[in-house]
Amino acid sequence: MKDKFYEENIYLKKTLDLIGELVIITDYHGNIIYHNDYLSQIVDESPTNIKDLIDSGSFSELKDSKKETNVKINEKNYPVEVEHFSKYIIITSVNQKRENIKLKDKLDDLQTQLNKASLIHEVNLPKNLPELEKLSFSSYYQPAEYHLGGDMYDVIEVDHGAMSVFFDHVVSYVVDVTGHGLDSTLLSTFVKDSIDSYFMNKHNEGEMVVPSRILEHLKDLFLQEGYPGDYFVTILIGVFDLNLQEFMYSSAGMQYPTLVINRNNGKLKKLDCGGIPISSAVPEEVMSYKDYNIKLDNEDIVVLYTDGIAEQRNEKNEEYFDRLLSVLENNYSLSVTELVDKIVKDFDEFLGHNGLEDDITLLMARFK
Template sequence: MLLIVPPLHLNLILLELIYYLTLISFSNYRQKTKEEIAKMKQEQQDNFTKARQIHQNSLPDSLPEKADLSVAAFYQPAAELGGDYYNVFKVNHGSMNVFFEQYFIYMFDVSGHGIDSAMLSIFINNTIEDYFKLQHNEGEEVSPKRILEYIDTQYRAEGYPDDYLVCLLVGVLDLNNYEFTYSSSGFQFPFYKLSKDGNLNELDTGGLPISSSVDKSFIELEETTIEFKKNEMMFFTTDGLLEQTVEAGMYNNKLKDELTTLDYFHPAVLVENIRHDFFNVTGSEYGDDDITYLTIARLNSELKEWTIEEKKDDLNKKQQVISSYLSDFSTIPEELISTFEYLSDLIWQKTHHLSITTLADRDYFMISLSGVQKEINWQKIITENLNLSQLQNKGIKVFPCNKHGNKLYLFTHLN
């Protein structure tokens, strides 16, 4: 048998061809792998975005605003998702509602920042809702301690892993006798009650967090009742705000300054001041942990409300009525009235629906404008269309404040 051996240069060419084909194949494989990894990352990001939207949308769209009660809150997850949650709603006593005016207030912090924490947060929230659907009877006393015990029992029944911790505040504000009764578990720092004259008092917290790792026999829940007088405000926060590291140590050391130096005694102003100060000292609205704080004030004021529907004529008529009402206050600057008219016109063009609230306090006047659109950047609207520093120099404060950003506040002093 004759064996034909190719010339040496042909062998080299063959080897080079195999080498280049291998490189091309490897390059194609690597590119395909990169594309698959990028696709997987994008799908994961899309899932996080959807989960964040679900969690964000589960937060309350609006908070109570009455002549004698006003509520504002701030929520910012540290990562794509968070485990914090808050809510304030009126307790439904059914046919006995005529005898009651109670608001249930709760806030909690679930350990972690991922999908699992967000899902556990939804479970806690659903458990509270279930309590009022299944356990609460019309006209029955609402006991924060009993509600915490119910949450703890339901949590243990689910068999969650030991490494999860839930810190909870639940409370009932009774507007008939202006008492606040609350129970808490797991919070290391106190909450605060502040008065318009600058006094600051700590509200006790404590107790072990709800967790499968904590034996039920060690859980000792307490219930505290305090008086909530006119011109007082309560401030509640999860640990993320207080434990954030700043130059002076922890932000907790700086918080008291913000609580006692308010230019307007209103919850939205307190929320905005803390948000602004936190950004100034950290350079970011994001913290190392989820940041949630809730503030509730018992005001001594006159409140009026208007709703502007889709018709332009309705806007013009309501603007005239409101502007006339504002003109009755001789100390309100003309700039506030013109700013209100300009903003209401500008925002109505984008939302075609506005809810307007005015609040006359002894020392200041507030106007809020709320819209139904959640996709519009209201901060951008006022930044691009108003000279905020010039208005500030004239004693007018303007800022958006709520979870969607679709609520604006205008404040001015009544001298």
């Protein structure tokens, strides 16, 4: 599946490169979905957002334009035609008008591939979370506006077979990968498949489930695949030991702490564990992961999330993270389902008319 989509992306890129003048395709946040080689000839580094090339005010005018205009790149004006297609903005040299029909055909193909990738991502998200005698879960996921999802999460009941009397483990994880597009969807799917393969091929019944071992397995497969250096995986993996009532966790590059809410007073504990993101740009010997362990009481809540919800800004340019902490502290007595609903409602009020800048992923568990 990865190879098929990769080949289709390369085909589209080669088609755009054949066009002899400027072609840039962005979303409505300015993120560059594709550009042809012509742009590489006029700028030193390949930009990820058009606002790295032109100022944000110019982009606002460009976004609202449906006509010929000028853009200034490296102090030189380029006459361009701006067109809107589905969720994208097509910026092409005025001299390229006759090629736009061909380009739109290719964009139709791109939209088809985006739809396929979106379906793949949706299929890989859990449909239902387990409701266990000792542990309850709830979650929320929302992809960023105009983007394919790059986040992934899951909850896995570990099968210990005949040793289940002695071992009772539940694995939970949240993943954030670089980018927002076909590549990010395929990369997050790869992460899920790699973790699933660990339990199929590496883990033995009656063996402790250790998060750092799963990360090492994921890292090994990632490096074997030969992903480019600008592909990064950040992930936190946690293992609930239901017999010992403990939570063991390990992180590869998650910026924000996992949160534990005390059952008695709602006091928050921040579980910082750092770790290096998984990437071929990082020396392999540096990507070494540690395990951390915390004892939990009945009714304690563990909150896993990606940075999208923490870093989201509202119309006043305020980040949501502090408000998230406040909602958790003030509503800790709710069930995890009610608490997730409370956060989602508060987040929507906080967001106002702003669009989502990143995927929102929230996974919550409470010991009973």
